[in-house]
Amino acid sequence: MTSTPVPAPATESPTPALRELADALGVATEFWDFTGHHRVVSAPTIRAVLGALGVVAGTEDEVRLALVDVELAPWRSVLPPSVVVRAGREHDLRVHLPDGAAVSVHVALEDGGRWELTQRDDWVEPREVDGVRTGRATFVLPADLPEGWHEIVAEVAGAGVSRAPLAVTPDRLPGPAVATGRGWGVMAQLYSVRSQRSWGVGDLADLAELTSCFGDLGADFLLINPLHAAEPSGPMTPSPYLPVTRRFVNPLYIRPEEVPEAAYLTGPQRALVQWAAEEVRPANRTNAPIDRDASWSTKREALEVVHAAGRTRSRQRSLERFRAEEGQGLEDFALWSALHERYAGRQWPAELSDIASPFVARARRELAERIDFHVWLQWVADEQLARAQRVAKESGMGLGVMHDLAVGVHPGGADSWTMRDAFAQGIGVGAPPDMYNQQGQNWSQPPWRPDALARTAYAPLREMLRTVLRHAGAVRVDHILGLFRLWWIPDGMGAEDGTYVRYDHEAMVGVLVLEAARAGAAVIGEDLGTVEPWVRDYLADRGVLGTSVLWFEKDAHGHPLEPDDYRRLVLATVDTHDLPPVAGYLAEEHVDLRERLGLLSEPVEAVRAEAGTERRRTIARLRQHGLVGTDPTEREVVEALHAYVVRTPAVLVGVSLTDAVGERRAQNQPGTDTEYPNWKLPLADGAEEVVLIEDLPDSPRLLSLVATVRGALGEDDRLA
Known part of the structure; x- marks a missing residue:
């Protein structure tokens, strides 16, 4: 690396006093970029970020006064705002x-x-x-x-x-609860995996069936996409990684017929539910993009019928207990949902911007019935989640359902409104420029304020984790580096003009492992990309597993990493949801797609040559380990790649369901919005024929891949 500082893309450099203030508050004033250059963060960026932290630093006098306040802050309180320590x-x-x-x-x-x-x-x-x-x-x-x-x-x-x-x-989480010390499982996008009785989108009843199916095949877990709530009216954001809240569940995943009260509907009421289902069930057998809005519209109609039918005294008591346990957070989320319905597609009145205002209090009274409905939806979803995890454990899974925790929330969502003081205003989270995105990325997600987290004893993190982990055996934390630092981008500036803001990782990770330990769950951190070695070591020391993806694990010469060189404390997989399944990757469909969408930053010939080199090196490595012959078929390569991953010391191995059925299309193409049907593709085989849950137990391709994985693990490959 060169040691010559290179100014960031703005003109004014920070003064020594401004640097000192920023450093004291965890705001980076310099960093090393992806080219190896030392970058100095501009003064305007630092001032804007400090302003989002409630610190006025527009002039040198204000900076000096702020430094005094920072120094005296601990002395002005008898006790710290909160304390997080290790046992x-x-x-x-x-x-x-x-x-x-x-x-x-x-x-x-x-x-x-x-x-x-x-x-x-x-x-x-x-x-x-x-x-x-x-x-x-x-x-x-x-x-x-x-x-x-x-x-x-x-x-x-x-x-x-x-x-x-x-x-x-806990000083350290125990290892994943799998019988042999190593385990394997399946990764699936739940919305894409449908059954004959689905309402056009995979749901929690389908989740229970999937865990039963794969538990019978010897799997220890089923990793699914985030189930966080989306908009309750109007167009629903397809991406499960841009939710309106990370604490509560998207009621889209409820199966109406599975609500106990549905069994006691009158004939006309039952007919309404059945007619609603019949509107969308034909979509289960089509390969058209999943229409969440159509599915939710019909489900909502059916669920309103079931909700209006009432409950027995014992069931009502159960609902009331759930409501009391979830507390004000649930009430506020349900209020936001009711307001979103009222103003669907329209700008909210300015007086509703503050949840503590008398105008919001009046709206809470006026919308009491809809608030009750949205609270009930969360209770119903919670019951169906509980059943899915129970079925998973009964089927023999060591962990069961592995939930996915998104990195942030929608700037106009429920969390941003109900917990406004916890978020930095006028800031978007993203990533600095790298070799794939040379202008950087702005995900438009507001970040938590580190000081607000400490002041509230990490309540937003704690309450979110408790809800996500309540019916789970494990959780995958997307971009776990966000517990250490995030790239903050002030509004109006480019992604390249941001800077890192540090979090108290000892406290953040501590709360994570405490809540996981209380839930008896394992934690997997998505730590892909450029990560400082000490961060991975720190997480491993706390019992948090990392993530290894075969396509990204390379040695110094660009060849696939040898199995023995993988980390042990990881979830190891062949691919991710941001890449095509193996069949598509081998066919270079990721290159074709990016060329078609105009996403390539280099000539297509160079990109295709690089992809060909990667494929040849990978197959050569498989051949070196005796996993394929001289001219392997696509299916043989898919199975060999998974056998290769099993040869690593990784404690958990994940198998993508798309690989198991021969799917070729990626669920998500980074860098696109409407240009590609991100997060909308139903599960299909290599011929793009829809694959339903009922098809899975007898799928020769799936059974063969499972036998390969179990055989490589040394398990009995006799399938139940």
């Missing part, structure tokens, strides 16, 4: 109080117990803070504090009682 280790707790005042500190445990803390002899010179001579006392959080969410209580003589949330997190 099994001692930690210091700094308490600030009027100089000379007596203080006692204890931990109120979540089980009702009490743990007195001892003070450490660690004298610090008192200082003047806002006219008060203030001292600092250090107490010891002992290593044997139990894991969980507790509360620190400080009683200061003459100054009252202060409290702060305390999270004691």
Whole structure:
């Protein structure tokens, strides 16, 4: 790398004082770009990012005043806003109080117990803070504090009682709960996998059938796309990675007939539900792009009929318990959904921008019935998710359902509205320029504010994880580097003009592993791309698995990485949802598609030559390991690639369902929106004939691939 700093694409460089302020608040003032050059972040970018953090830094005087505030901030509070520590280790707790005042500190445990803390002899010179001579006392959080969410209580003589949330997190998550120490599973886009009884889109009843099918075949998990909620009215965003909330579920995935009350409908009511299903069921057998809006429109009509029919007393009590447990977060999400319906396709009135306003309170009263409906939808979805996980475990899966957690949310969605103070305003998250996107990327997703997370004891992260993990054996965290740092792009600037903002990764990962441990779930972090080695080591030390994709794992000469050189603590796969399945990749359909859509930044001949070299090197490596002969068929290469991945030490191996049925098309083409039917393609074989769930147990191609994987793992390849 060159050590000569290169200014970022704006003109004004930051002053030393502005650099110091930014560094103190976790805002990067420099970074190394993908070409190996050292970049200096522009002053306008730094000021805009600091402004989004609530810090005024327009002039040097404002910068100096902000530096004083940052320095004094810990001294102005008796306790930190929240504390996250690891179990099994001692930690210091700094308490600030009027100089000379007596203080006692204890931990109120979540089980009702009490743990007195001892003070450490660690004298610090008192200082003047806002006219008060203030001292600092250090107490010891002992290593044997139990894991969980507790509360620190400080009683200061003459100054009252202060409290702060305390999270004691596992030092390390245990390994995935698979019988042999290594496990395998299937990866599927749930919306694309339909049965004869689906409503045009794969749903939670289909999820249960899939887990039963693959559990019987020996799989330990089924990884599915994020099920996060989308818009409840108007065009539904197809991408599961751009939801309106990451905490709640898209009711599109509900199977209306599976709601218990549907069995007790009157004849006319039942006919309404049946007629709605008949409108969209013919789509199950077509290869046309999935029409979420048509499916949801008919499902919503049917679900409204079921909801209006009422419930028994015991069922109503169950709904009320669910509502109480989910609390204000569910109420606010249901309110947002009702408002979205009311103003479908129209701009909301300005007075509704603040959820705490009296105008919103009035709307909450006016929309009470629709709020009840949207709360009920979440309860129904939760019950059907619970059944899918129960079926998965009963079928023999070690983990069961593996959910996927998107990296962010829609800027106009429910989370952005209901938790406005938790998000940085005027900022989009993205990525700096790289070899594939030389202008950088702006995903238009608002980032969480690190200070707001600490102030709320990481409540947005904690509550989201609890909901996602409630009926799961594992979770895949998309772009897990977002728990360490994110690329912030101020509105009005190009993606290349952003900068990194650091998060308290010790706290963020700590909360993640604590909630996963309480749910008994494994965690897989998507850590693809350029990642600092210490980050992967840190995650591995915390028991968080990484991700390895065969096509991306290369040695220094560009050849496929040898199996023994893979990391052990990973989920290893051949491909991802952003690439064509193996059959399409081998046929260079990813090159054809990008050429057709005008996405290539190099001449197509060069790109095709590179793809051909990659294919030849890959098949040569397979031949070197005795996995293929001199002229292998497409199917033989698909199976050999999976056998190759199984030869790695990876503790988990994933098999894409599209590979198992011979599909050739990618579910998503990065860099496109409407130019390609992203996230809309139904599961089909190589001839683009639709494959239904009922077809899977007898699919020769699927059974052969499963036998290959199980045989390579040393399992009994006799299929149930």
